[in-house]
Amino acid sequence: MAADTENTDPPRGQSAEHVQLDDKMEATGINSRVILIFIILGFGSASMGYASSIIATTLSQPSWAISMNLATATNAVALIxxxxxxxxxxxxxxxxxxxxxxxxxxRKKCAALAALIILISSGIIAGSVHIAMFITFRFFQGWGSFQMLSTIPMWMAELVPPKRRGLLVQIHPAMINLGYTVASYTGIGFYYYSGHNNQWRGPLGLAGLFPFLFLVCMHWVPESPRYLLSKNKTDEAWAILRRLHYNKNDPEHLFAKRELYQIQQQVQVDTSQAARTVSGNYAMIFKTKSLRRRAMISAFLTFAQMSSGALVINNYGGLIYQSLGFTNGAVLQMQGGYQITGWVMNTLSMFIIDRFPRNKLMSFGFAVSGVTVIIEAALQKHYLGTTNRSGLIACAAMLFLNVTCLGLFVEGVGFTYVAEIWPTYVRGEGYAIGMCSLCVASIVWLQSAPTAFANIGWKFYIIFIVFDALAAVVIWFYPDTRGKPLEEIAVLFGDRDQVAVFQSDLDDDRALRFVDEKSGAMEIENSGHEAEK
Structure with missing residues (x-):
């Protein structure tokens, strides 16, 4: 039965659970074009990672404190x-x-603007002549970094098919950690450079490298097909989907045609849904029950990620390692090793993220993280301030084990999950809520950590143990989004009537064909069983 292409009301909530997809119709999601695109998008991710992390080694530079007149300032701690x-x-x-x-x-213009903000602010920070100038443009550097962070993983998720979405979006946290690593070792290199009293400026100026590469190369990165279809740019969307999903085993581009059809139908449903409320803004999210639930899930997940202990260890690792009795040189090397560990684990996570349910993977990661923090607190209680070399090394080793489990099971999965759970018409706003929650948690812990370590020491870790345990329990009951088309995620939140068509209906018993190649209009010819419309 052919679908009526003139009908403005799309079929709702079709399902055919008895239908099995033909493996030959599955797109691999990986070809040379996709790899190039994701490397370029990774430059955007690394922009945020470098800008966020470079401050750690900057604060360790004596020349920076001298240049900013902080060596004798009474409010130096507050300014830092x-x-x-x-x-x-x-x-x-x-x-x-x-x-x-x-x-x-x-997505493309948003990321380009973010890269430009990072590039300009990084240059001004590197050239700062007083602390007020430095702090002011750190604000704008943070603005650009998190505008980028809120765009890249969502953009990635919209470019790939369900079966490979986790693997490819995992490139985002891997590249963030690459930015951390490059920043750490750049800072170490300039720390040992004693030829000039302004050596702190070089690493800060290099924060513009990744956004510059991103801006230069982004010509080759396509806009999100979902965004284009929401703006009725069907020709552009079809051209992009055809190239993205090219597979020699699918010469007729059947997978791309199926996805285009599904997105087209979903856009009609989304447009109708948005028209009944306040189209495309934050008010809609908090007025709609299922969207409000997703906002709570996003906010809790990202807040929990920053409350697992890894953020504080990443930013104040130098203080922690110094308290364990390590020399300045050893502290810098351990900071670098910590960043490399995070990068390697996030990269390895690419090969497990699509093999296990998203919620169970994150829950397990938080649970193991909690165990490592418990052991860390116990070790510091007994060995901090002593000369027991083995005990102090064990303390440091546990910090590395903590970032290992978070990198493997939590960080990248969390970014992917928050991007997946939102419908296209509010995905930008929804993802932004999650990243805003991440920033709030970062402010809370980074502002309180120095004082907490100075006054209560190892007891500060108890807070992170509680958050890890809470997250492990709560996230276990989150719905699993693994392998599901973005257009079908609404079913997991009780909104089955908001799914226009299921991919399982577009099986090998039906052939999609273009009615009008130019307009992209399509119909389904059913050569087998009929679906209920």
């Missing part, structure tokens, strides 16, 4: 704290701003 606090405050604003930009102007 502000370099982190203002960065994440800017990040909160940048996250929320991105929700508006991606919805109105698209």
């Amino acid at each position: 704290g502000a370099t982190n606090g203002l960065y994440y405050t800017g990040g909160a604003f940048g996250s929320l701003f991105s929700g508006y930009i991606v919805h109105k102007y698209g």
Whole structure:
């Protein structure tokens, strides 16, 4: 039975559970074009990672404190704290701003603007002549970084098919950690350079490298087909889907045709849903029950990620390692090793993320993280301030084990999950809520950590143990999004009537064909059983 292409009301909630997809129709999601695209998008991710992490080694540079007149300043501690606090405050604003930009102007323009902000602010920070100038543009650097962070994983998720979505979106956290690593070792290199008293400026200036590469190469990155179809740009969307899903085993581009048809039908449903409320803004999210639930899930997940202990260890690792009795040189090397561990684990996670349910993987990761923090707290209680070399090394080793389990099971899965659970018409705003929550958590812990370590020491870890345990329990009951088309995620939140068509209906017993190649209009010819319309 052919679908009526003139009908403006799309078929709702079709399902054919007895239908099995033909493996030959599955797109691999990986070809040379896709790999190039994701490497370029990874430059955007690394932009955020480098800008976020480079402050750690900057604060360790004696020449920086001298240049900023902080060596004798009575409010030096507060001003140093502000370099982190203002960065994440800017990040909160940048996250929320991105929700508006991606919805109105698209993912590509939003990311380009973010890269430009990072590039300009990084240059001004490197050339700062006083602390007020430095802190002010750390705010804008944070704005651009989190505008980028709120755009890239969502954009990635919209470019790949369900079966490979986790693997490819995992490139995002891997590249963030690459940015961390490059920043760490750049800072170490300049720390040992004693030929000039302004050696702190070089690493900060290099924060512009990744956004520059991103801007130069982004010509080869396509806009999200889902965004284009929401703006009735069918020809552009079809051309992109055909190239993205090219597979020599699918010469007729059947998978791309199926996805185009499904997105087209879903856009009609989404447009109808958005028209009944406040189209494309944050008010809609908090007025709609299922969207409000997704907002709570996103906010809790990202807040829990930042409350697992890894954020504090990443930013204040130098203080922690110093308290364990390591020399300055050893501290810098351990900081670098910690970043490499995170990068390697996030890269390895690419090969497991699509093999296990998303919720169970994250829950397990938080549980193991909690165990490592418990052991860390116990070790520090007994060995901190002693000369027991084995005990102090065990303390450091447990920090590395913590980032190992979070990198493998939590970080990348969390970014992917928050991108997956939102419908296209509010995905930008929804993802931004999650990233804003991440910034809020970062501000809370980064501002309180130095004082907490100084006054209560190992007891500060108890807070992270509680969050890890809570997250492990709560996230276990989250719905699993693994392998599901983005257009069908609504079913997991009780919105079956908001799914226009299921991919399982587009099986090998039906042939999709274009009615009008130019307009992209399509119909389904059913050569086998008939689906209930």
